[in-house]
Amino acid sequence: DAGITQSPRHKVTETGTPVTLRCHQTENHRYMYWYRQDPGHGLRLIHYSYGVKDTDKGEVSDGYSVSRSKTEDFLLTLESATSSQTSVYFCAISGTGLAGGDTQYFGPGTRLTVL
Amino acid sequence: DQQVKQNSPSLSVQEGRISILNCDYTNSMFDYFLWYKKYPAEGPTFLISISSIKDKNEDGRFTVFLNKSAKHLSLHIVPSQPGDSAVYFCAASGGTYKYIFGTGTRLKVLA
Numbered sequence: 001d002a003g004i005t006q007s008p009r010h011k012v013t014e015t016g017t018p019v020t021l022r023c024h025q026t027e028n029h030r031y032m033y034w035y036r037q038d039p040g041h042g043l044r045l046i047h048y049s050y051g052v053k054d055t056d057k058g059e060v061s062d063g064y065s066v067s068r069s070k071t072e073d074f075l076l077t078l079e080s081a082t083s084s085q086t087s088v089y090f091c092a093i094s095g096t097g098l099a100g101g102d103t104q105y106f107g108p109g110t111r112l113t114v115l
Numbered sequence: 116d117q118q119v120k121q122n123s124p125s126l127s128v129q130e131g132r133i134s135i136l137n138c139d140y141t142n143s144m145f146d147y148f149l150w151y152k153k154y155p156a157e158g159p160t161f162l163i164s165i166s167s168i169k170d171k172n173e174d175g176r177f178t179v180f181l182n183k184s185a186k187h188l189s190l191h192i193v194p195s196q197p198g199d200s201a202v203y204f205c206a207a208s209g210g211t212y213k214y215i216f217g218t219g220t221r222l223k224v225l226a
Binding site: 004031035040041042043044045048050058090094102103104105106107108109 | 121147149151156157158159160161164204206212213214215216217218219
């Protein structure tokens with residue numbers, strides 16, 4: 001199994017509060033991703049990173065920001081949590097990030113509930 | 116606009132029989148496809164992949180077929196086992212390091 005951990009694994013918070021989720025990898029992979037999983041929507045990309053300090057938006061990035069100051073850590077921040085951000089969040093990593101041979105490996109997930 | 120579609124939300128199969136999970140895509144630029152398996156409360160785990168230069172890839176009980184003209188791929192599991200019960204996601208990528216996932220199919224293998 002790829003060395004990916006996520007913290008916290010579960011969190012309950014209130015609307016309007018800031019929340020930061022952490023993804024940590026020990027694989028020295030260049031690419032890191034944040035997804036959310038919701039019923040009927042599958043896995044949707046929020047943000048991704050292609051190197052330290054290099055990030056870009058995915059398909060559902062509104063209300064989220066990310067930071068990557070070290071190769072091994074990728075942080076996802078909800079500046080002001082809303083109930084629509086209640087979801088399960090997955091971090092993923094890949095090596096080359098190139099289509100045609102690369103595979104993404106996923107962390108165990110963080111279940112976030114916004115009341 | 117759902118570029119990767121899994122039109123069957125669920126599928127039930129008897130143990131020992133074949134499970135066939137389907138996935139359709141709309142973007143002709145996609146050239147690499149993956150299948151993931153997901154158990155409850157766990158992250159998705161990589162199962163098998165296929166490049167667009169091939170039309171079949173096999174790994175033990177799992178075979179993925181790709182029909183580029185129809186923009187369709189399928190995952191065959193033979194024989195199906197109760198431990199295969201999970202949600203299966205297909206994903207596609209095309210020349211970038213981003214992957215588009217389908218909505219998933221829940222497979223239930225009946226003992």
